[in-house]
Amino acid sequence: MTLRLVLGDQLHIGHPWFTRPSPDVTFLMMEVRQETDYARHHIQKIAAFFAAMRAFAATLEEQGHRVRYLRLDDADNRQDIPANLSSIAAEAGADRIEYMLPDEYRLDHQLREFAESTSLPCGAVDSGHFLTERKDVENMFAGKTQYLMERFYRDMRRKHDVLMENGEPAGGRWNYDRENRKRWNGEVEAPGGTDLRTDVTDIASMLRHSGVDTMGNIDANALAWPVTRGQALQRLAQFIEHALPHFGTWQDAMSTGSPFLFHSLLSFALNVKLLHPMEVIRAAEDSWRNDPARYGLPQVEGFIRQILGWREYMRGIYWAHMPEYAEMNALGHDRALPAFFWTAETGMSCMRHTISQSLEHAYAHHIQRLMVTGNFALLAGIDPDEVDSWYLGIYIDAIEWVEITNTRGMSQYADGGIVGSKPYVSSANYINRMSDYCGGCRYDRKKRHGDDACPFNSLYWHFLERHRDRFSGNPRMAQMYRVFDRMDAEERRATLQQAETWLAQLEAL
Ligand SMILES: Cc1cc2nc3c(=O)[nH]c(=O)nc-3n(C[C@H](O)[C@H](O)[C@H](O)COP(=O)(O)OP(=O)(O)OC[C@H]3O[C@@H](n4cnc5c(N)ncnc54)[C@H](O)[C@@H]3O)c2cc1C
Ligand code: SF4
Missing domain, CATH: 1.10.579.10 (DNA Cyclobutane Dipyrimidine Photolyase, subunit A, domain 3)
Structure with missing residues (x-):
């Protein structure tokens, strides 16, 4: 039997692992203090992660997959990923362990060490989520001291044929920043936050009872972040309908009247892989192609640039420069963060x-x-x-x-x-x-x-x-x-x- 680890930000139902249930495979998911405690997190962040993980495990079970899910307060939870992997592998009689490559250096390192030390054969597979390989950005800028996002972004547009026409950028320009970035004075009503409301009272009270140190506020009856793929798709559709037509114009605006303005609020769903970046990009591009009068190119290009450009580029910088990056302090700054x-x-x-x-x-x-x-x-x-x-x-x-x-x-x-x-x-x-x-x-x-x-x-x-x-x-x-x-x-x-x-x-x- 193979034990396959699914981390909290690997909820990608389109991954080949989940195509067909197998009696020889058990998926292991776990809520652990290792993850709640490595930083002092906002309570909504932990609640959203756990709610999304629980919903994902339930979906897998509905589809006939075998799932072993460890809740934070389960008595047999060792609160540490390698320790749980070892104990659950022994309990389930696993003869092989597999994991998806983590996005974080910290976890990548930890799982590599685990794989080297365990007596069971271990394998790792790609998470299939990104549009680039870990080392693509590093290879593209080999030998350079500075990396240029714009060059990377144009290559990505060409490579994935996004907003392109006959090999040229649609509309004749790569970048519409000049038209974008206005102050918002309420001339178009901002659509506000999501209308998603998930009851996470059980998770919030578990966190309290377990003594997890969090920050921030939560309305635990009504968490407003997408925690299932259905909710994430709903949020994407709402964004496209109500906010994308104005995204670029006010993408840099700030207002006391609206914390969200015309932003998508999709970063959580993207980062835990409830949504694939390419489906978000194509949804935005299709709305422009189907209705260019409503979805101006500056609005849509401004949005796509964030995901096809910045998001992939930042990931590339990360893998090019970790672990040294986490120590860098080029300006020698050393003051304490004010309370x-x-x-x-x-x-x-x-x-x-x-x-x-x-x-x-x-x-x-x-x-x-x-x-x-x-x-x-x-x-x-x-x-x-x-x-x-x-x-x-x-x-x-x-x-x-x-x-x-x-x-x-x-x-x-x-x-x-x-x-x-x-x-x-x-x-x-x-x-x-x-x-x-x-x-x-x-x-x-x-x-x-x-x-x-x-x-x-x-x-x-x-x-x-x-x-x-x-x-x-x-x-x-x-x-x-x-x-x-x-x-x-x-x-x-x-x-x-x-x-x-x-x-x-x-x-x-
Ligand atoms: C200091 C600082 C810290 C940040 N920390 C994070 C973080 O921890 N996690 C995170 O996802 N983003 C981070 N960002 C980038 C960006 O602020 C958020 O992705 C964005 O605000 C999320 O809100 P949204 O989904 O409404 O984004 P939108 O404005 O609607 O943009 C659409 C999507 O584009 C992507 N995106 C936009 N800008 C960036 C960027 N600079 N880098 C990578 N992806 C981008 C996100 O996936 C986002 O969901 C940070 C930016 C700054 C300046
Ligand atoms: S501190 Fe006050 S005056 Fe200064 S930039 Fe902020 S809001 Fe404006």
């Missing part, structure tokens, strides 16, 4: 809104993660380890391969520029241009210094100044150094002094 990241109790309106919606929904969209919380952490010189563990815990979709590359790489520039050619930093100007946050803030977005000056402003110039040696020669940043150098000397001094004051009292901001 308001866990409570949202801060006078900075942009930070308060972004953090409180993250605690409420386990969700913030890309620009909130990058240009509000990430921007602040980078300007304030927070230790990337602390930033990583916050992002890894709080978001519903946070799995290391995609969290760390976005956080340590894109957001914190801790990889020294592998992902981004310049750091994503901004003053209040950008936040005000893309949101309505500044209007309701106790700080003044126009001021650089003074008790009510927006902290982003002085911290921005302080960041540039303290990293002058590294960035002043960067053609994409030279202009900002010229702006600073042209400022009145007293203004420069007062701005840098103000930043020092804020840095000494980050907790009080």
